[in-house]
Amino acid sequence: MTSTLSSSYDPTQFESRLYQQWESSGVFQPRGQGEPYTILLPPPNVTGTLHMGHAFQHTLQDALVRYHRMRGFDTLWQMGTDHAGIATEMVVSRNLALEGKGETRDSLGRDGFIDKVWEWKQHSGSTIERQMRRLGTSGDWSRSVFTMDPMAADAVTEAFVKLHEQGLIYRGQRLVNWDPVLKTAISDLEVVNEEEDGYLWSISYPLTDGSGSLVVATTRPETMLGDTAVMVHPEDERYAHLHGKTVTLPLTGRIIPIITDDYVDREFGTGVVKVTPAHDFNDYAVGQRHSLPLINIFTPEAKVVDNDEAIPSHYRGLDRYDARMAVLADLDAAALLVETKAHKLQVPRGDRTGQVIEPYLTDQWFVKMDTLGARGLELAETGKVNFVPGNWINTYRHWMGNIQDWCISRQLWWGHRIPAWYDAQGNIYVGRDEAEVRAKHALPADAALIRDNDVLETWFSSALWPFSTMGWPNAELMQARGFDKFVPSSVLVTGFDIIFFWVARMIMMTDHFTGEVPFHDVYVTGLVRDKDGQKMSKSKGNVLDPLDLIDGITLDDLVAKRTTGLMNPKDATKIEKHTRKEFPDGIPAFGADALRFTMAALAGHGRDIKFDLNRAEGYKNFCNKLWNATRFVLMNTEGASFNGVPQPRTDAERWILAQLARTSAEAAGHFAAYRFDLLSQTLYEFAWNQFCDWFVELAKPALNGDDAAAAVSTRHTLLYVLERLLSLLHPLIPFVTEELWQAIAPKLGIVDTTIMLRPYPQAADVAGDHSAAESDVEWLKAMVSALRKVRSELNVAPAKFVGLLLADGVDADRARVARFESQLRFLNKLDRVEFLTDANDAPASAAAVVGELRLLVPLEGLVDLGAERTRLDKEIKRVDGEIGKCEGKLASDTFVANAPPAVVEQERKRLVDWRVQREALVAQRTKLG
Template sequence: MTELAKSFEPAAIEARWAPLWEQSGVYAPSLDPAKPSFCIQLPPPNVTGTLHMGHAFNQTIMDALTRYHRMGGFNTLWVPGTDHAGIATQIVVERQLQEQGVSRHDLGREAFTAKVWDWKAQSGATITRQMRRMGDSVSWDREYFTMDPQLSQTVTETFVRLYEEGLIYRGKRLVSWDPVLKSAVSDLEVESEEEDGFLWHIRYPLADGSGSLVVATTRPETMLGDTAVMVHPEDERYTGFIGKQVKLPITGRLVPVIADAYVDKAFGTGVVKVTPAHDTNDYQVGLRHNLEMLTIFTLDAKVWDGAPEAYRGLDRFVARKQIVAQLDAEGLLVETKKHRLPVPRCARTGQVIEPMLTDQWFVAMTKPGAGGKSIAQQAIDVVASGEVQFVPEQWVNTYNQWMKNIQDWCISRQLWWGHQIPAWYGDGGELFVARDEDSARAQATAAGYTGPLQRDPDVLDTWYSSALVPFSTLGWPAQTIEQDLFLPSSVLVTGHDIIFFWVARMIMMTKHFTGKVPFRHVYIHGLVLDAQGKKMSKSEGNVLDPVDLIDGIALAPLLDKRTTGLRKPETAPKVRKATEKEFPEGIPAYGADALRFTFAAMATLGRTVNFDTKRCEGYRNFCNKLWNATRFVLMHCEGQDCGLKEHTKAECQPGGPAHGYMRFSAADKWISSELQRVEAAVAEGFASYRLDNVANGIYQFVWDAYCDWYLEIAKVQIQNGDAAQQRATRRTLIRTLETVLRLLHPVAPFVTAELWDTVAVVAGRKAAGSADTIASAPYPQAQLDKIDPASDAWMERLKTVVAASRSLRSEMGLSPAERVPMLVRGHSADDAAFIDAAGPLLQALAKLSGVRRIDDEAVFAAESASSPVVVQAGLRLALQVQVDVAAERARLGKEITRLAGEVAKAEAKLGNESFVARAPATVVAQERERIAGFSQTLLRLKEQLARLPVAEPGHQPS
């Protein structure tokens, strides 16, 4: 017999199977036009990143879907890749250079980018190694990097085409600016959190000397760039000031008082300053009122040379302090109040973002293209028509809200790492956009310009190249079979935070360039929070590393027998401190299967997922239970006749050579019926992206139906049955287990692969010595016509009787080791047949010494006189136990008195009209249920007491 380890130990199993699958080529997609296709794009993680809980959750869902469709016979492609992460990667390499006392400017652009490529080769694959630890079955041979030559070619091609169509332009607009990076940043890289600040009330004198207006501001330093003062048009306090001018403190410039409904009359004084070049909302006001856009900061956020001399070159926050001091000295500072306000910071550098008016490249979102519709409108239409569907559907509202209020997309970044913009300038500002420098030179010559060309130093927003991956990774602009088979892809699995930044942009770009949608479905999963529903963050001390949960981790100096052999900390100190707070004695090694099972079971359609490590422990126990069940099945089936020989119908007829070869019991047929039901439920779960239903359905079948019921029944059938029943039991055992392993494989790939490798041979599904693995085995399909209602009813009756028997044992205080006979009274020939067939099972499952069927009522009454009797499933049941009659009468009397008191209390409550009128309906209903339950038990105990003989003085128990 194959010797399985006594318990499930995931580390060795994962180390064996992960490389074996990858090397075997099983993850590579078939390219058969006759097959249905399934494709999924991995949201490309940053090349600088490491696996976090959100990644692990997202990838569990994607891998389950991928393995499911691969086993279903689909052309299956899961496209892996990493994003070059322009800002994050440049910061990482610049910091390394700083430690050596070198800046990127010392190296120059070419040498610096070479350094970045070196870093990428050495350290840029951390997250893909971690993905392998999760068991992600991506097509690794198709792994891309968004700076790869093929993808870079696509980036250039799309840029040039959009420019030629008039949908890309260069212009001066307000953007979010990081003064340390000296670059525009995406709104996604800006995080706003409330911080302590101040609200300053500043007096702006009227130019005509007739008075003043008091302005409320949180950024007094920007007053150097004020070009208006603004009030609400319906604010009666200030209607007489509209159209006048005020003298701007410190500078002395005159600026107008304007009216705009943007002003919140209740904020501060109801008067605000307008700095169009340094505030997003003021910028829109400036456009509406044709105000001057006055930039007052340099690109590193220092005051520009046009300011009063005392402020030139000062950092913006230093200038703030001096301006407030000068205002106070001049008597213009009316009041300073503490104030909580949102402060936008760059997520990469932590610097406070400065809205800045700069020359940037933009994609026109609402300008009609060649087909008459804008890029944005095409993306709105495909969702409205159902070509792209969101799951859950309510996310369509979020998508539409963003799309219908869309602004032109700033795609340029002032970095060195990334796709350099394919544009060249002449000495006089001439602009030539081309696929390469030779083409730009040809354009210049045709235009009559023969001078030198200088390439635009900016690079493209990382999200630009990411928006192209649905088709750039499939070979576009060339025509490929991959595009025919896998575009549109089947589903995009992602979080709601990038619906606009990535999902919408993929829809826009893919539809515009290919005429197709990028994917059919967008499955939006929840945000992973901790067990208490808090966001995971280093400051909260609740960050978990998924790989720590897989491998376990020993926290020195707490190495002992519970943690010895586990790996030592590798992740960042702050994360390690958070882990130590959560697990002071170290993290147990749960294994990848338990972690994946936990994520799958939590994958509801909700907005959040509260991750609790106790669930990991529970699913590791499940894996161990499955392991032990397999050991049991192999012990009884390997090397035995499991009834696997196939016979014709004629051979099975009476008189045929196979007649009576196997005889399936009601329990055999029942477990097969349950298997068909769970197969159908799993198929529905995958179709509706309800991985929680998939995981929970399989869990309940394996733990409850198969292990807790059928395995116990199978023991009895193999021990007591004849050869035909033993064959049928073994066949049912091994075939059900083999099917369950395939059913579970997409959720828990490693343990199922290890077990299936042996079980499939015994079950006749795989030849001994074959290299076949479960990863390419066919996925089970429900055959609902095989469900046997009669066997279901038989098993339900057995379960009811077993439950009643166990309840009687508990009521009579019997220990688990104490075995007594059960008396059963039926009323029909069917009852008698059931009792005879179920007797051996009932004896084993209820821990009885035997089961006696009694057909005569008088005999049953006499023999059960001193025992409780219950009626369940149409049968009267009693445990034949010797009791102390006097003690039992006393016990029953005491319990009857207690229950009568409970009934009286509940009836008194319901008899109180005031209680019934004021109490919630659920409370009233609960009291009525209590009366019904107590009364039923009371009646049974009174009947039991009446049947007991009267104990005589000195009488011994009988």
């Protein structure tokens, strides 16, 4: 434990050192005593690096963990990373290409490629965990789980087998989001819908009986090769005579029916819609209702199939967009292309490849969600799981009320391979391993079985996270890892965008397999955006790397980072120009604490975060303020040591202890409500204004006075309140508070080796009623502030002594002046303090008013009287403006009738105060002629 501080605040000198001390000491691990408090880290992708969203959410989680650890809870922050199937396969495939050895995913084969993935994971997979440590993450790294670890993998296999045995997992052919580059199904969360310029083509479909035609409009004319019906609204009188008739599908000659369905929008286009059930999600639902055939016209690479005799041969094997042009050309030649017009449309693209996603009919594994979804909704509706802010339950309710069966299979190699085997006849057998399958189904030893090639999507293993990390289903592991203690966890901190994809699935799966909810609270955060409210993206060049903010980065390095990998030279030039303009000097090192405090201060409920570097600069100054205040305390307590709670002898001590009690109570309330913004505001106010500014100032008269007992007491109180202040702040800014605490703790006889083990301040820690001292010191502060304002306006040199004359006031003012005269003299450089028997006898003076007490500072020898007349005229004009505002409000019948009575009364009091001030100022101005 250090006891000295450098002369200046430099976070780079101690943040990494302190983190190594914390982790090596084992302080992040549960203590085994106290009520359990658990947070599950949403496992970041093993391929990833720390981004601003991580920094935001991890800061809030770490604050909660540190707070509860200090409160004596048996605290566990469960760490871990996700194997990120698609992202990891892409990274490793790209690395293979860069190596230039000619190796590819396909040339290596499944086992060889997976070996390469594990090799990459060992070398690069812990990058984000190292970066999380730099932020100050105080999680139990010794328990960290990777979703492909044997323990987690066993849980995945067990869950799949049990769900299949219960009839809740099945294999079937359905429509899915299909990425033709990755050649796998992907989830809705991995699809980005963007508005793009396109076309709407109107096509004539001839009636089979030759009596005319119907015109349909489509943005994907190539899919007409898979049409199995055209559709009109049942109440559309224009087409009532065609119900039950057929059309001849252009280019193929296939006869398809005209059906009716309420899905049709009669007002859009011609009111006639083509139905392609195998290539459109809405059409698929229509096809199910009307028992239409499903015709798949594409291969997994989004090329037209070459094995369908019903499709003209010159389309077969074409890429989907080449097929589009061929279809349009043939329609035009046949005079069936009625119209082509520009059209805005929402285009679904895969977030990994940027390719247009195809609704694709394929065999996949699904989880039946009807009963699971109903139960998941019930758990939230009955309050077993609580959303914060509460309005997010509406989003959860909407998704759960419209739930579809969950596609859990992916056509990848990296991931949890589906535990299913097929025999030569195509029969499916599910089991924990092949041996179990053979034994369970009495299959002969020579019966050939082939394992399913697909893997489970990462959301499946993530849905088991609350209990797979606790050893389930292995009873011995569950006991060793504290399943009964740490399940359910206390709170999940997550973004709103994965409420359904992850939060809901954890609720359903945890309840289904363990009978518990996964967590009691779900604290839903907003997104981190740039200072202008724009989403951060590499293409915009507005991405901020939290590590750059913590450790700093030069301008050239920042430009290189932002432009690397951009294929379009124009984009690179634009981003470089923007970056050089916005950060001409690069980004300075703010330190982890300043970044964390900024994140917490911006974490208001129900809104996204507009991140501004100016806020980070301000909170770095805040850390510097704490540093300098601690150095002041150390210099003024050199050689001193104390034990226990101070016994205050001065009003200033009693006042700061009362403020400490109030702040401690407010902090507890803000933590309980997840109001990190209000918590930051409360602690900032107490630290900067009340302690660093006022108490440090108010302590100086006692420290420099003749009352030895008051000096000793004040030193004790300075140390005690500073130690408690650092403890209050520690969950938000752990590094600087630890470094400062280690310097003062020895003076208080504290035996703990880290501030992390100190009890978090409680209001009850401060004994006694100090309300009288509070009101007295607030009066003293008002006096000091008023006099300092006068000195400042008069431009009086700091070392110059002035006189103070007092007039009017009440008996309490006279008593307080008598009690605090020495402090007033010391803090305001006063050479005399006198009450006037007749205010009219006062010499020309600068005036101020505190309550009903008039403060007069004689001007002789201090200022130019002409300048003082100007100043007073300006001040009277300002006060007249305030009086006018008050009178205007009080003259408004609407304000008086509708405003709360307390607000109206406050306005009346303000009017009286302003009039008193004006009277004093006018009197003083009159004296100057």
